[in-house]
Amino acid sequence: MPELPEVEMVRRSLRRFRLRAPVTRVWRSRLALRTGEAWSRSKERVQRLKGWRPGEVDRRGKYLMMRFHREEMAESCLLLHLGMSGHVEVCHANEALEDHTHLRIFFDDDRELRFVDPRRFGGVRFDARGRIEGSHPISSLGPEPLDRGFTGLLLAAQAKGSRRVIRDVLLDQRVVAGLGNIYVLEALYEAGIHPATKASRLRASAWERIATASTGALRRGIENKGTTLQDYRDASGATGTHQHALRVYGRGGDACDRCGATLDAWMMGNRTAVRCPAEQPVVRGRWVS
DNA sequence: CAAGAATCCTGAATGC
DNA sequence: TGCATTCAGGATTCTT
Structure with missing residues (x-):
């Protein structure tokens, strides 16, 4: 995609x-x-x-x-x-x-x-x-995540007042432009944040990690010339290799690269979410730092 | 206004 | 082998 x-x-x-x-x-x-x-x-x-x-x-x-x-x-x-x-x-x-x-x-x-x-x-x-x-x-459209000035502070400001979960917030192109389900899930894994965490529960430090992880995930995607699952090709017909570097997307049931725990996949809304249960624990009713 | 569900579409993968 | 069903999901529209 x-x-x-x-x-x-x-x-x-x-x-x-x-x-x-x-x-x-x-x-x-x-x-x-x-x-x-x-x-x-x-x-x-x-x-x-x-x-x-x-x-x-x-x-x-x-x-x-x-x-x-x-x-x-x-x-x-x-x-x-x-x-x-x-x-x-x-x-x-x-x-x-x-x-x-x-x-x-x-x-x-x-x-x-x-x-x-x-x-x-x-x-x-x-x-x-x-x-x-x-x-x-x-x-x-929201800010460009690869621009200088895209920070956790800006991201938090863009999401201000939202009662949605962080996965949905990051998918919203008005909040930040360019992320889809693949890179959102990769970024949240990198940041150690459960996709279903309420955005209103995130402290500044967590926003900062999410912003950094998002730009990191996107940059690596570009370095690997994109993710080719089925259709994607550039205008010369070249496919990407980033699908081999994905840590969570499409890998439910596999072992986490870092800790070996079984990656957990489930339907969130009408889309698949994946997380590492050990590194992205459920938090309920608490602030996330 | 915000949030969630329904919608559009085809091909690949799965189930029987 | 073949046919029917399920799944994939970005942005928009509809509903609550």
Whole structure:
């Protein structure tokens, strides 16, 4: 599942293609991708990419922002979310078409960018007028966990007043941008915090550990070029290796790498949680330091 | 407004 | 072998 490290790898791989030739044609499948306010009318709007030249590729949380330029016009932006199973690829226009291809952007140098997404949880949107940062969903995102200034103090402030459990708080993109279930569970293991701990029970020292563990987990994910469980690939088709480095995610019933205790997996809400019972003990009605 | 549940989707894995 | 069921989960919408 693409989370921040996977999206960052896609960003870096996309940059390496140095796409600069103008868009000659756009093809969009009939099938709907992500729906909702932020993505509505995207099918028609994406056609307006014609004539624009691609430039930088930025990332915010799990969103990719491909910048486009055109003479004497303000910057435009193609917003991409990979959802659960999405990936982008750059290839020559005569390459065989994969199933579940939903967007093809043809460039003047005979190359093509494709967005493929079997489960269709991903989303695509083009804004011919820039300022994408100021509009939903980008404007609603919490701080970037890899930025300087992302501290336990900031995280605690973002979560202030929440009565939810820490696992759910960290999954909330308005609190912090880019974490998904995999990296949240890895971070909480690293921090020694039970995923079901009420956020309101955490002391400053615990918030600090969680913030540090979160950035650490994400950085290691990037170092290992992302987690490839099934679908994830970067824009060159390269898979990651971080799935081999995971300490808890997907490892319920296995022995903890550190203490040998049997990792405990259970359903929290509609998602799987995993923890080490020895290193992430249950705390009830007490402060967690 | 906040929190939790339901929703969207397909392919892989599992069960009988 | 084959068919039906379960599971995976990000963000949004709906319900309480």
